[in-house]
Amino acid sequence: MLIRNKLLLRFTLLVVGIQLALSAFIYYFSSFSREQRYYHRLEGKAVLAARLLIRRANLDTAVLRTFRRADLLTMHQEYIGIYDEQNQLVYGLGKSLRPLPDSVYLNQIRSTRPAHFQLGGREGVGILYQHQGRSYRVLLVGQDVFGAREFAKLRLLLLVGNLGALVLIILAGWYFTDQALRPIARVVRQVKRITASNLSRRVAEGNRRDEIAQLAITFNEMLSGLEQAFESQKSFLSHASHELRTPLANLLGTLETSLAYDHDLSEARQSTASAMEEIRRLIALTNDLLALAKADDTAFRREPVRLDECVTQALTLCKTKYPTRTIRLDFDDLPEEVEDPFMVLGNAQLLTTVVFNLLDNACKYSAGAVSSTLGYADSATLRLTITDAGKGMSPAELTHVFEPLYRGESGRHMPGHGLGLPITRKIVQRHGGQLTLASEPGAGTTATVLLAAMQEVG
Known part of the structure; x- marks a missing residue:
């Protein structure tokens, strides 16, 4: 079901529910008020009849015979009954209480408070009247014809009013849902015009305050990320094709030259060695590209790892690769609340690769000593810094240094393919951490890695 139809249905059901509840309240209150008014009228008439027939006429048979029906009957279907203490009818005037016997109603008259009865289409009251030390029960029954007619008009009015209001509610709901969803429809139209070839287009953000504007802002931020990802992909493909084309062209040229001009074994061996060197470059580049692809995988197994052991192992590998280079490792002071230091949740092999790549870069681009420091930024965050004294990088180079296959001016003459830092x-x-570089030309470079420390579970 469309959101428009859902909103319309829920709006209609909500308003109709409120309207029906209000109509039921009006109906019940009107019914209760009519009933109370009529009972009050019956009570007054019963007291009047008791005073007239019992006190004034003293229930004298000769006097009671002189009363005509029209003298007391002022209500439709009225009945007046006076009973003595033995529940014997002393005086009765009007339509009887059948089909139920009089005793059914007389037994409910037990105090001076009037008793109310429902007798099919009629209503009645009963009162206990004291006269000259004797108790009399007075029943007065009638039918509220005029009240019933007014109540029928009220029912008709509520029925017609609710049906008419239902039509108006549906129309109003349709209008308001259309107004409410119009900004979303506008966003949908604008989104449909955005394709892979024009990711620079953006959705109108409206007043930048309401929920629709927040949706548009979020979508624009997503588009910016997609545009950046597409640009990175284009740059990656461009650099990768260039990096692959050069060794392949060199390899092809070497083999063609060997085929055409190498006539003895020594020349062929020299050409083969050159070809093998180009193949090694291709293999290294391919491995780096595969490592970059694997670095995007978030499904690797995570387990408790000691980061200081990863740093020590990477340090050993780096000293093996650069045996004449001075590489120093220092430790900062530990927070007092840390019981098992340098524990992180992750993959030991990948974290060792991170440290080794940073140390390798520091050694590759610096002829001096390389220092590394492991410690805590705070009780919940581990910090590893690696500093070299090399040529450093300009601010322009720093903005591109994490792009795959990017090589700065200072690194074009060095071996490598520009994939180490992006992989790192x-x-x-993927470990939930952060890697930053700080560098100045001629002042060296400092790499900082922040990782969440593994909290102790009590």
């Missing part, structure tokens, strides 16, 4: 940052991000 993605691994850190």
Whole structure:
């Protein structure tokens, strides 16, 4: 079901429910008020009849015979009955109480408070009247014809009013849902015009305050991310094709030259060695590209890992690769509340790769000593910093350094393919951490890794 139809249905049901509840309240209150008014009228008439027939006429048979029906009958279907203490009818005038016997109603008259009765289409009251030390029960029954007619008019009015209001509610609901969903329809139309070829277009953000505007803002932020991802992908494909084309062209040229000009074994061996070197470059580039793809995978197994052991292992690997380089490791002071230091939740092999890549970059682009420090930024965050004294990078280079296959001016003559830092940052991000670089030309570079420390479970 469309949201428009859902809103219309819920709006209609809600308003109709409120309207029916109000109509039921009016109907019940009107019925109760009519009933109370009529009972009050019956009570007054019963007291009047008792005073006239019992006190004035003293229930004298000769006097009671002189009363005509029209003298007391002022209500439709009226009945007046006076009973003595033995529930014997002393005086009766009007339509009887049948089909039920009089005793059914007389037994309910037990105090001076009037008793109320429902007798099919008629209503009645009974009172206990004291006269000259004797108790009399007076029954007075009637039918509220005029009240019933007014009540029938009220029912008709409520029925017609509710049906008419239902039509108006549906029309109003349709109008308001259309007005409420119009901004969403506008957003949908604008989104449909955005394709992969024009990701720079944006959705109108309206007043930037209501929920629709917040939706548009969120969608624009998503579009910005998609546009950036597409641009990164284009840049990656461009750099990858360039990086792959160069060794392939060199390999092809070497083999063609060997086929055409190498006539003895020594020349062929030299060409084969050159071809093998280009193949090694291709293999290294392919492995780096595969590592970059694997770094996007979030499904690797996570378990408690000691980060200091990962740093020590990476340090050993780096010293093996750069045996003449000085690489120092220091530890900051530990927070007092930490019981088992340097514990993180992640993958030991990937975290070792992170540290090794950062140390390798520091050693590759710096001829001096490399220092690393492991400690805590706070009780919940581990911090690893690796600092070199190399040439450093300009602010422009820093903005692109995490792009795959990007090579800065200072690194174009160095071996590598520009994939180490992108791989490293993605691994850190997959561990819920953050990698930042701070660098100045001629002052070296500092890499900082922040990872969430594993909390102790009591």
